[in-house]
Amino acid sequence: MATTYSKVKKTYYELGILPELLKLMKPRVMSLVIFTCAVGLLTAPTTVSFQQSVLGILIVAFGAGAAGALNMWYEADLDKLMSRTCLRPIPRGKLNRNQALYFGTSLSIISVTSLYFVTNALSAFLLLFTILFYVFVYTIWLKRKTPQNIVIGGASGALPPVIGWAIATNSISLESIAFFLIIFFWTPSHFWALSLYKADDYKKAGIPMLPVTNGIQDTKKNIFIYSLLMIPTIIFPYYIGFVGEIFFMGTDDQGRDLFSAILYGLRVSLFVGLMAVFLATVIGVFLGLIAGYIGGWLDSLIMRLADIQMTFPSILIAMLIYGVARGILPPELRDEMAISVLILSIGLSEWVSIARTVRGSTLVEKEKEYVAAARLIGLSHSRIMIRHILPNVLSPVLV
Numbered sequence: 001m002a003t004t005y006s007k008v009k010k011t012y013y014e015l016g017i018l019p020e021l022l023k024l025m026k027p028r029v030m031s032l033v034i035f036t037c038a039v040g041l042l043t044a045p046t047t048v049s050f051q052q053s054v055l056g057i058l059i060v061a062f063g064a065g066a067a068g069a070l071n072m073w074y075e076a077d078l079d080k081l082m083s084r085t086c087l088r089p090i091p092r093g094k095l096n097r098n099q100a101l102y103f104g105t106s107l108s109i110i111s112v113t114s115l116y117f118v119t120n121a122l123s124a125f126l127l128l129f130t131i132l133f134y135v136f137v138y139t140i141w142l143k144r145k146t147p148q149n150i151v152i153g154g155a156s157g158a159l160p161p162v163i164g165w166a167i168a169t170n171s172i173s174l175e176s177i178a179f180f181l182i183i184f185f186w187t188p189s190h191f192w193a194l195s196l197y198k199a200d201d202y203k204k205a206g207i208p209m210l211p212v213t214n215g216i217q218d219t220k221k222n223i224f225i226y227s228l229l230m231i232p233t234i235i236f237p238y239y240i241g242f243v244g245e246i247f248f249m250g251t252d253d254q255g256r257d258l259f260s261a262i263l264y265g266l267r268v269s270l271f272v273g274l275m276a277v278f279l280a281t282v283i284g285v286f287l288g289l290i291a292g293y294i295g296g297w298l299d300s301l302i303m304r305l306a307d308i309q310m311t312f313p314s315i316l317i318a319m320l321i322y323g324v325a326r327g328i329l330p331p332e333l334r335d336e337m338a339i340s341v342l343i344l345s346i347g348l349s350e351w352v353s354i355a356r357t358v359r360g361s362t363l364v365e366k367e368k369e370y371v372a373a374a375r376l377i378g379l380s381h382s383r384i385m386i387r388h389i390l391p392n393v394l395s396p397v398l399v
Contacts (some may be wrong), residue, residue: 009391012062014096017094017235018306019311020094021089023311024041024069024088024100025065025066025069026066026068026071026108027065028316029064029065029068029311029312029317030061030062030068030316031061031144031319032065033060033160034316034319035056035224035319036164036179037160037161037163037164038053038165038319039161040161040166040167040168041056041165043168043272044164044168044170044175045168047168050289050327052118052119053167054324055114059114059115059118059163060127060167062107062111063115063130064106064130064160066108066131067135067156068106069104070101070104070108071139072089072090072100072262073089073090073097073101074135074140074381075143076097077141078205078206079206082198082201082205083198088332101354106237107129107187108128112127112139114151119167119201120166120170122166122170126159126163127163130163131156132276133159134156135155135236135248143316144206144207144208145372146208147210149208149209150188151188154183154184154187155180155184157183158183158187161176161179161180161183162180164178164181172241174240178237178240181236182230182233185226185229187228188223189222190223194209195210195219196216199216200213200327210222211385261367269338271339272342272346275344275347276343276350276352279346279348280350280351281348281354281397283347283348284351285355285358287358288361289358289362289385289390289393291355291360292335293360293381293389300347303356303359306352306355309349314346317348317349318345318348319345321344321345321348321349325341354397362393365393366389371384372390374388
């Protein structure tokens, strides 16, 4: 088992500091930025080319990653005190603060400049404003000084759909402001609810989150107040004519009532989920068997790919694959193939953990006597893998 562990670690560290730099960018936050920016871009009344759309959204996501890196640079002293953040690259000693500062600053300049040349000046300015607001207003000024830090600082997290809208229209309108308000008023309730579970961490680090300064009951009252404020906020798009009665009355574009739409969505979701799991299992088992049994450069290649993919959230990988696949398909097939593309996207984003499990089991199985005996009598590698090793490695996958 020690040899197996060593092989895995060697494959990982061949990547150098790349995985740690990616962690600096807060990949989970980047996936949310991609989603909200895409919503603003896709709902805009102006048609944007696929290439410009994908490049614009990815550049905005990297801008968000740059802000995350600068956040980790400034808060390195706090991160090592909190259980939620102590495993970040700087507290673990994988990177130093100067590396985070140089990386975040360089990525900020590159992302803003790239967005200017790929899209327009307004979207580039909004991205620059978002980065500066998150770093200087929220991280450096507000976070350590006021329990309202997340209320004011949440504005930076609410700007990506506005940037997406600006990429498409080169303007800011009431529609994009509606997106901003929805995220802005949702953010405090979301973070205060999380902070209730990490109040001791925030207290130890000296961060004046609302549960620390005002107590749990007052925090719950504020969560309730902001939840009520969400009601007029979600009505606002209907009031300005951005959405119609279909949105407001809870029906879809085919006339289904809310209950029927939910049942239809559950049926489609169940089908997509089952097929995606099946696809991920097939891919993971196949690659895990090859990596574990054949070994060598194939094992290094597959595990290196797995290490890179595991650095990013699965939802981010799935969204990227879905966007590329939709762009490749001709327009007349995009709606017809939507479910198939969705299954493919999820399946290709979820194979890694299965492949790792199968690889580990295969490394153990191939050292057993029955495999050695099968080799002695001249059985082919494919037969040994499929007929002898595969049945024994499927049980952990099923679990």
